[in-house]
Amino acid sequence: MPNETTAPYTLRFLNACRSFGDRLALVDRTKTYSYSELKAIVFGIVNLLMERFPDETSIGVVDQNDVYTYASILAINLCGKTHVPFNIRYPEERLVVIAEKASVRIILSSYAFQCGNLQILLTLGITRGISEHFVPVKKSVNPAYLLFTSGSTGEPKGVPIYNHYLNAFFDYFLDGGVFHFDEKDRFLQVYETSFDVSVFSAFTPLLSGGCCYLLPRKSFAYLEIPQILSSGEITVLSIVPSMLHFLSPYFKQLRFEKLRYSFFSGDKLLNSLLQAWSTCVPQAVLVNCYGPTETTIVCSHYLWDAQKGEKDSFEGIVSIGKLFPGTSYVLRNENEIGPGLLEGELCLSGTQVIGAYLNNESPDKFIKWNLDGKECRYYCTGDRVRVNAEGNMLFLGRTDFQIKAGGYRVEPAEIETALRLASGSSFCVAMGIDSIQGSTQLIAFVEGKGDEAELIRQLRKKLPPHCIPSRITFLDHLPLNINGKVDRLELCKFV
Numbered sequence: 015m016p017n018e019t020t021a022p023y024t025l026r027f028l029n030a031c032r033s034f035g036d037r038l039a040l041v042d043r044t045k046t047y048s049y050s051e052l053k054a055i056v057f058g059i060v061n062l063l064m065e066r067f068p069d070e071t072s073i074g075v076v077d078q079n080d081v082y083t084y085a086s087i088l089a090i091n092l093c094g095k096t097h098v099p100f101n102i103r104y105p106e107e108r109l110v111v112i113a114e115k116a117s118v119r120i121i122l123s124s125y126a127f128q129c130g131n132l133q134i135l136l137t138l139g140i141t142r143g144i145s146e147h148f149v150p151v152k153k154s155v156n157p158a159y160l161l162f163t164s165g166s167t168g169e170p171k172g173v174p175i176y177n178h179y180l181n182a183f184f185d186y187f188l189d190g191g192v193f194h195f196d197e198k199d200r201f202l203q204v205y206e207t208s209f210d211v212s213v214f215s216a217f218t219p220l221l222s223g224g225c226c227y228l229l230p231r232k233s234f235a236y237l238e239i240p241q242i243l244s245s246g247e248i249t250v251l252s253i254v255p256s257m258l259h260f261l262s263p264y265f266k267q268l269r270f271e272k273l274r275y276s277f278f279s280g281d282k283l284l285n286s287l288l289q290a291w292s293t294c295v296p297q298a299v300l301v302n303c304y305g306p307t308e309t310t311i312v313c314s315h316y317l318w319d320a321q322k323g324e325k326d327s328f329e330g331i332v333s334i335g336k337l338f339p340g341t342s343y344v345l346r347n348e349n350e351i352g353p354g355l356l357e358g359e360l361c362l363s364g365t366q367v368i369g370a371y372l373n374n375e376s377p378d379k380f381i382k383w384n385l386d387g388k389e390c391r392y393y394c395t396g397d398r399v400r401v402n403a404e405g406n407m408l409f410l411g412r413t414d415f416q417i418k419a420g421g422y423r424v425e426p427a428e429i430e431t432a433l434r435l436a437s438g439s440s441f442c443v444a445m446g447i448d449s450i451q452g453s454t455q456l457i458a459f460v461e462g463k464g465d466e467a468e469l470i471r472q473l474r475k476k477l478p479p480h481c482i483p484s485r486i487t488f489l490d491h492l493p494l495n496i497n498g499k500v501d502r503l504e505l506c507k508f509v
Contacts, residue, residue: 019153023180024091026188026221028053028151034197034223041227041246042081051141052085052220058140059089059122067120071156072096074113074121074132077207079231082124082137084216087159087207090122091177094152097159099207100129104478108170115172115372116160160372161210163307164425164481172372179310180213182365186338187214188222193275197223201250202242204229204257209421210311211279215252224250236260243270252277254421256454258287268294279303279312280421281454282409285327288318304334304409307423308379308393310366313341316406328400328408335406340365344383344392345399351383357400359413361392368393415502417446419456422480429458429473429481436472437464441492443500444483447509458483459505461492 030039035050047055059082063073073095075086090097098116100109100123110130112118121129124138158177162170187193201219203226205212219226227246229235236257242248248270255278261268276291276298283302292300305312316326316335326333337343344351345358361381369391370380381392398410417424426444433442441461446454460469466486473482493504 019155020177021153021181022091022094022151022177023158023184024088024217024221025151026184027056027088027217028092030221030223037197037223038225039220040081040084041225043228043230045081047081049223052081055081055085055137055140056088056092059086059137060092062135062140063089063093063095070095070120072098072116072118072160074098074100074116074118074129075207076100076102076121076123076125076127078102078124079206079228080124082122082140083207084220084226085140086122086137088220091158092151094154094156096156096174099159099161100127101206101208101478102127103206104208105475106130107476108478112162112170112172115162115170159213161208161307163423164428165375169428171375173307173368174372175210175310175368179366179368182340183214183310183338184218184221186340187218190339195219195222195224195250199224199249199274200227200246201225201252202227202229202239202246202248204235204239204251204253205421206231209280210307211252211254211421214277214311219250240264240268240270243273247272249274250277251275252279254278254280255283255287256281256420258283258291262287262290265290265294270295271297273298275299275301277301277303279305281418283332284330285323285332286330288323288332289320292318292320302332302334304407305366306393306395306397308368308395309341309362310368313338313362313364313366314407326402326404326406326408328410331409333402333406334399334409337362337364338366341367342385342390344385345401346381346394351381353385357410358398360395360397360399360407362395363390363392415445417444417454417456419446419454419480422478424456424481429456429477429483432473432476432481433458433460433469433486436469436476437462439464441500443492443502443505445502445505447506455485456481456483457509458486459492459508460486460488461490462488464488 031049031053039049039052040047073090087097121134157174161173165171203215273295300318302316303312304314314335314337316333341364344353344361345355347358396413399407415426429444430442437460439460439462443459493501495501
């Protein structure tokens with residue numbers, strides 16, 4: 015936790031409002047909002063929070079995917095408070111746990127919502143606020159936001175992201191000289207706010223005078239992407255690789271001349287898939303990004319080149335490139351650690367990397383290492399990489415059984431805990447199975463007999479959608495290896 019107050023990253027938004035008041039800021043389905051209109055809603059919420067809840071430090075925001083969702087996030091940050099996303103697709107029981115861990119008592123929502131005994135404040139209809147000149151922007155020692163990832167203990171684990179981490183992130187993306195965004199850019203925001211890359215897609219345009227288009231939330235929403243890319247003349251797109259896989263059958267029919275940047279993050283990206291996508295976006299710079307939630311959105315990138323992409327791939331997986339300035343790494347193997355290694359588990363430190371989880375959970379995920387005479391704290395990612403001759407990192411796989419599903423991080427232990435409670439079986443295993451297209455399917459095995467549909471129904475009461483197995487197989491006995499542990503390779507024969 016920083017020992018001094020930090021300026022909110024959203025100060026850039028106020029500057030954009032002053033410079034681009036009449037320009038389009040946000041497109042919410044069929045409604046449009048200028049910077050002046052969005053600012054009025056933001057300061058209406060600021061006024062509400064400062065008058066009624068000046069002492070509350072953590073405020074929940076229900077992700078209704080509308081202008082009020084993002085206005086609430088901006089307002090909370092300007093007030094020096096912590097924003098905690100509440101995903102309406104998560105079970106209420108899980109949201110109650112998140113609220114307790116984050117000390118949330120107040121939730122902002124634009125529509126009716128219920129979560130335990132928490133107080134809900136409706137934001138729908140707030141259209142005017144007092145001028146920012148009468149509301150001091152609050153520097154803060156509080157996190158800018160708290161995200162909760164899948165936890166190996168069976169409960170979600172809190173990741174506190176402070177303003178100075180976000181300032182470092184946006185300093186690089188907006189002022190680093192690698193990317194160039196301005197008031198003419200139009201971003202498509204496809205993510206839920208519980209997924210940290212949403213901060214990049216939603217707020218990069220709002221901090222630079224551009225416009226943010228919100229992807230409507232519906233089943234198979236990815237099929238809406240081509241239409242919005244064309245009709246909205248989108249110039250910047252960020253998606254997870256699995257979404258690109260779903261669009262791949264339509265590549266021959268797609269062409270987006272206006273797209274300038276196409277970003278990917280959240281999972282493995284196949285070079286062959288990116289090569290095919292490049293024909294749809296002939297003017298776009300293709301960027302593969304990497305970064306666990308603990309490193310503030312993303313902390314490395316690889317600018318893809320058709321001539322070098324295959325050379326910089328490992329087993330067909332696109333390189334995750336080089337770290338941003340201000341971020342350092344060491345690699346570690348079982349018996350050695352240091353920046354001189356060329357292969358090992360990636361451990362990260364720097365201006366975007368957290369120093370601890372909320373309430374200091376999982377302290378074993380951090381190590382101390384003396385670099386250039388200074389002791390630094392490193393977050394151990396669990397990702398194995400190899401550094402090639404050009405200094406680009408190649409992703410080799412995990413050191414554990416963690417799974418990436420649709421960009422979300424999934425700890426098998428959390429699913430297995432829920433499976434044991436719901437099934438009554440002592441032996442349950444959750445696994446990720448990779449397809450040849452690069453997407454990951456989440457499956458589970460349970461020792462004993464049971465009803466798959468009923469078990470999935472019970473899991474939906476405990477786990478978020480991305481943690482629900484697509485298939486559960488019941489076996490009389492789960493195979494064991496010579497050490498008496500479940501043999502996951504043997505289980506693959508039942509897939």
